[in-house]
Amino acid sequence: MSQDTHSVKPWGGRFSEATDAFVERFTASVEFDQRLYHHDINGSIAHATMLAAVGVLTDDEKSTIIDGLNAIREDIAAGKFNWSVSLEDVHMNVEAELTNRIGITGKKLHTGRSRNDQVATDIRLYLRDEIDAIGQELTRLQQGLVTLADNNADTIMPGFTHLQTAQPVTFGHHLLAWNEMLERDYQRLMDCRKRVNQSPLGAAALAGTTYPIDRELTAKLLGFEAPTRNSLDSVSDRDFAIEFCSFAALVMTHLSRASEELVLWTSAQFNFIDLPDRFCTGSSIMPQKKNPDVPELVRGKTGRVNGHLISLLTLMKSQPLAYNKDNQEDKEPLFDAIDTVKDCLRAFADMIPAISPVKESMYESAKRGFSTATDLADYLVRKGIPFRDSHEVVGKSVAYGIEQKKDLSEMSLEELKQFSDVIEEDVFEVLTLEGSVAARDHIGGTAPNQVKAAAAKAKALIEAR
Ligand code: ARG
Helix, strand or coil: CECCCCCCCCCHHHCCCCCCHHHHHHHCCHHHHHHHHHHHHHHHHHHHHHHHHCCCCCHHHHHHHHHHHHHHHHHHHCCCCCCEHHHCCHHHHHHHHHHHHHHHHHHHCCCCCCHHHHHHHHHHHHHHHHHHHHHHHHHHHHHHHHHHHHHCCCCEEEEEECCEEEEEEEHHHHHHHHHHHHHHHHHHHHHHHHHHCEECCCCCCCCCCCCCCCHHHHHHHCCCCEECCCHHHHHHCCHHHHHHHHHHHHHHHHHHHHHHHHHHHHCCCCCCEECCHHHCECCCCCCCCCECHHHHHHHHHHHHHHHHHHHHHHHHCCCCCCCCHHHHHHHHHHHHHHHHHHHHHHHHHHHHHHCEECHHHHHHHHHCCCCCHHHHHHHHHHCCCCHHHHHHHHHHHHHHHHHHCCCHHHCCHHHHHCCCCCCCCCHHHHHCHHHHHHCCCCCCCCCHHHHHHHHHHHHHHHHCC
C-alpha cells in the first residue's frame, strides 16, 4: 500500500494545506474496504449505464467508463493494483485510477452520486452475495445433519436436563433439535436478505440529486428488489448490517451449543461419538491426546461475533441523520462476522457427516442414571395411582437401586413389588430403553418412527429452498 501524502485529493478544492500524515492514515478505510472493489465497480457500471440512459452521459462516454472499470477490475483481481492510502477508500482509489486511464471522461462518473450512497450500495451488494454463500453452507450443514439423524432414528442415548440423565432419547432426535435451530437461522437469514436487497443508489449525499436520474433502472440493473424510499435514511441506515449480525450471533450461538456437546461427547468420560482425526489435533506434551479443536474453536469464535453485533448497535445508537463518518466503522465488524460465520458453517458442514456414534456407549450410559424412572411413574398412573404418589414410589425404587447398584430394569418383580403391589410382569416392557422411546409416539416426540418422519419433513423443507 502506498502512502503518498502529496497526491491530490478528489475533494481537495477547498483545502489550503495537505492532510496531516497521521490523520490521513487514521481516516482511511482502503486497507479493509478494498474487498468491496468488485461490487463497487458493479455499482459504478450500473450508475454509468443509467446516466447514459437519461442523457447525462453519451453512449461513447458510458462505454469508455465501463471498459475502463472492467480493466481495473481485472488488474485488482490479478493483484496488480496499487492501492493508495492517500486516496482514502476503495471508491476514490478506483475512481482516481479510472481517470488516470481514460482521462476526463472518468471524472464524469461521479455525476449525481456521492460516496455516501455509493458505499451503502456496495455493502448491500457485497452482503447479498455473502448471504447467499452462507445460506448454501447452512443448507449443506443441515443436509448432513438430517441424514445423520435419519440413520440414527433408533440409536438410543440418554437425554439430559441440567446435564443429568433425564429420559432416553434417540441420537436422531437430538440431531434434529440442532436442525430446528439452524432451520430458524436460515429463515432469519432469508428474511434479512429482503431488507438488504434494496437500492440506496441515487440518494446521493443525503437529499437526492438535481440530475434526472432513474433509480428504478439502477435498482433493476443491480438485481435489487426496489429503490429505497427515503434519501436521508438510505445513506445513514446500517440496520440491515445489524440484522445480519444478529443472525450471525444467533447461528454462532447455536453452533457453539452443538460444539459444547461435541466436545463433551468426544471425551473419554462420555465416549458418545468418534470425531475423525482430520478434525482434531494432538498435544505437544501429552502423546495420548486427541483434542476436538474444531468445535472448541467454533465455540470460542462465537464471542467475537456476539461482540460485532454489539459494536454495530453501539455504532448506530447516537448518530444523527444522515451520513456520519462513524459509519466507516461498520465494515470490519461486518466483514469479520461474515468470514467467521462462513468458516464455522463450513467446518461444521464438513465435520457432521464424518461423526460416528459409539452406539454401545450411548446405550450403556442411557441405562445408567435411571432414565426410565418417568416411564415407571407413568406405568403406575395407568394402573390407577395418582401421579404424585407414583412419583414417590419411583423415588423410593430409585433410592433402592442406588443402594443395590441396580437399574430399574435389572430389579426382579419381587423387588419392584415392595414399592407398589400394582406392579406386574408387564412393567418390564416400559422399563426397557426401547420401550421408553417408542412410547413417546406423537409429533415432536422421540419415538423412532416419529424421528424418521421428522427427518423426512426436515429434508423436504431443505429441498424446497
Ligand atoms: N469510506 C467511507 C465509508 O466507509 C465512504 C463514505 C465516505 N463519505 C464521506 N462523506 N466521507 O463510510
